[in-house]
Amino acid sequence: MTENSNPTILLVDDEEMVLNSMKSFFAIENNYNLMTYTSPLKALEDLNRNHAHVDLVISDYLMPEMDGITFLAKVKEKLPMVPRILLTGYADKENAIKAINNVGLYQYIEKPWDNEDLKLVIRNGLEKTTLLHQLEEKVREVERAQRELSEVQKDILRVFA
Amino acid sequence: MSQLIQSEKMAALGLLVAGVAHEINTPMGAIHSNNDIMTRAVAKIRKLLGPAPDKEISRLLDILGEICRNNEIATDRIMKTVRSLKNFARLDEAERKTVNIHEGIESTLTLLQHQLRNRIRIVKQFGDIPEIECLPNQLNQVFMNVLVNAAQAIQDRGEIRVKTWTAGDAVKISISDTGIGIPTEHLSKIFDPGFTTKGVGLGTGLGLSLCYKIVQDHHGTIEVESSNQGTTFTITLPLEA
Numbered sequence: 249m250t251e252n253s254n255p256t257i258l259l260v261d262d263e264e265m266v267l268n269s270m271k272s273f274f275a276i277e278n279n280y281n282l283m284t285y286t287s288p289l290k291a292l293e294d295l296n297r298n299h300a301h302v303d304l305v306i307s308d309y310l311m312p313e314m315d316g317i318t319f320l321a322k323v324k325e326k327l328p329m330v331p332r333i334l335l336t337g338y339a340d341k342e343n344a345i346k347a348i349n350n351v352g353l354y355q356y357i358e359k360p361w362d363n364e365d366l367k368l369v370i371r372n373g374l375e376k377t378t379l380l381h382q383l384e385e386k387v388r389e390v391e392r393a394q395r396e397l398s399e400v401q402k403d404i405l406r407v408f409a
Numbered sequence: 410m411s412q413l414i415q416s417e418k419m420a421a422l423g424l425l426v427a428g429v430a431h432e433i434n435t436p437m438g439a440i441h442s443n444n445d446i447m448t449r450a451v452a453k454i455r456k457l458l459g460p461a462p463d464k465e466i467s468r469l470l471d472i473l474g475e476i477c478r479n480n481e482i483a484t485d486r487i488m489k490t491v492r493s494l495k496n497f498a499r500l501d502e503a504e505r506k507t508v509n510i511h512e513g514i515e516s517t518l519t520l521l522q523h524q525l526r527n528r529i530r531i532v533k534q535f536g537d538i539p540e541i542e543c544l545p546n547q548l549n550q551v552f553m554n555v556l557v558n559a560a561q562a563i564q565d566r567g568e569i570r571v572k573t574w575t576a577g578d579a580v581k582i583s584i585s586d587t588g589i590g591i592p593t594e595h596l597s598k599i600f601d602p603g604f605t606t607k608g609v610g611l612g613t614g615l616g617l618s619l620c621y622k623i624v625q626d627h628h629g630t631i632e633v634e635s636s637n638q639g640t641t642f643t644i645t646l647p648l649e650a
Contacts (some may be wrong), residue, residue: 265439272446276453337434360438360488363445 255374256281256331260291260319261308264361269307273363275331280370284366290317295326302330304373306357308335309344317347324351329380335359430495437491441484448477475649493519507540510548510580514571517552524560529567537576541648547623548646551631554616555584555642561607562588562640573618578648585641596635 261267267284274280283300285291288311294300305323307316320332332351336344337359344405349358354376355369451473472632493516494620518531543621563635574581591599598604602618625632629646 263439265436269439269442269446273442276446276449277500337431337438359434360484363442409411 254279254281255303255377256283257370258283258285258291258295258300258302259306260285260288260306260311260316261307262286262311262313263402265341266303266335267307273366277363277367279309288314288316292319292322292326295323302327303377304331306335306370309334315349317344320353329377329384331355331356331376333369333373335361347391426494430491433487433491437484437487438461440480441488444477444484446482447473448481451477489519492516493635505542506545507542508545509540510543510545510582511535511573512540513545513549514552514582517556517570519551520553521556521560524557525569528565529560529563529569532568532570534570534572537570538573538575538580539648541646543582543627543646548627551623551644552582552584554620555644558616559584559586559588559640559642562586562590564589567639576645580646580648581643582646583641583643585639587605587639590640590642591633593635596633599633600631623647 257274259267259268259270259282261284264286267286270283271284274282279315283291283294283302285294288307295302305320305327307319309316311319316334316336320334323330323332331354334344334348334353334356336356344356354373357369423586433524451470455462455470462470514533514535518525556569556571563569563586569587570583570585572581572585574585595604595606600617600621604618621631624644624646626647629644632643632645
């Protein structure tokens with residue numbers, strides 16, 4: 249995520265009304281780019297095909313084609329650094345939470361959701377992505393510096409050898 | 410036998426209720442969120458209009474704002490009812506759970522609200538009680554049955570007092586009403602299966618016998634005291650079942 253471009257959020261829910269509501273909310277509150285899908289399979293297909301840049305993924309839990317946990321696990325294979333959020337209206341939360349621990353999700357949001365909570369969870373998730381990217385960048389810098397240093401060391405050794 | 414059929418019915422009802430609650434949640438979530446978006450949009454429009462907006466536009470925005478507030482109250486009510494239904498039905502039927510029974514009492518009272526509203530004052534005197542191991546949805550049936558009876562015993566206006574406290578190794582719950590009371594000659598029969606004083610189609614005569622059975626399964630007791638000033642049911646549930 250570059251500093252001044254708007255973050256992109258991928259949102260999957262088999263219910264169009266949920267997608268529409270969230271789209272409207274972010275249209276009025278934030279300038280996120282939203283990619284919305286009613287089909288998790290279609291979302292995976294697009295992710296695999298056009299390496300679209302995605303900063304955060306939100307998925308419903310109960311969907312006819314594929315449940316949200318399976319979907320998010322597949323997203324993780326593809327985009328390990330991107331925070332994944334589960335949306336759950338499931339009557340029995342416990343199973344969902346167990347699954348969440350197994351897949352290592354960033355957060356879960358319960359339906360009916362509160363927009364303010366949603367906003368906060370997403371903002372924190374995006375912040376996490378930014379920090380991870382910065383960390384990645386720093387690690388690369390350190391590695392580069394170390395490589396240069398060992399080159400210099402080799403040169404020195406060559407001179408004195 | 411009838412108790413078996415009754416509890417099977419309750420289990421089926423529990424599944425149905427949980428399914429319906431889940432089914433309502435998604436569209437409810439969308440409406441709840443959309444209403445919040447409308448509220449935010451109205452606030453933004455007001456800001457854009459500046460300090461001296463057109464009178465008619467301002468009036469229309471006031472109406473929209475009022476509707477949004479109204480919708481919020483309405484959706485909150487539905488969500489609260491759905492939560493109570495889910496809580497009441499508790500899918501984990503067969504599972505014993507360690508819970509605070511105040512939760513069950515609160516859910517039951519919420520579901521009964523329409524029967525009580527304006528007519529009956531609820532006084533809650535909840536004591537500091539420990540959590541107990543029990544079958545929560547079954548105990549909820551007990552609270553429901555006793556509370557419905559209490560509400561029906563009050564002819565016009567009155568009060569239902571729900572009290573909880575700890576007594577030794579047991580938790581006690583008493584539910585008192587200011588209703589017409591139970592005639593002395595009926596007191597010994599009220600827990601008998603099939604005994605009812607309600608008209609045909611109004612009572613099955615199974616409610617209190619089921620309560621008796623459930624409390625017995627929890628190794629507890631249910632007792633009744635009654636006069637023409639009202640009736641008190643006292644349920645005693647041991648901490649260690």
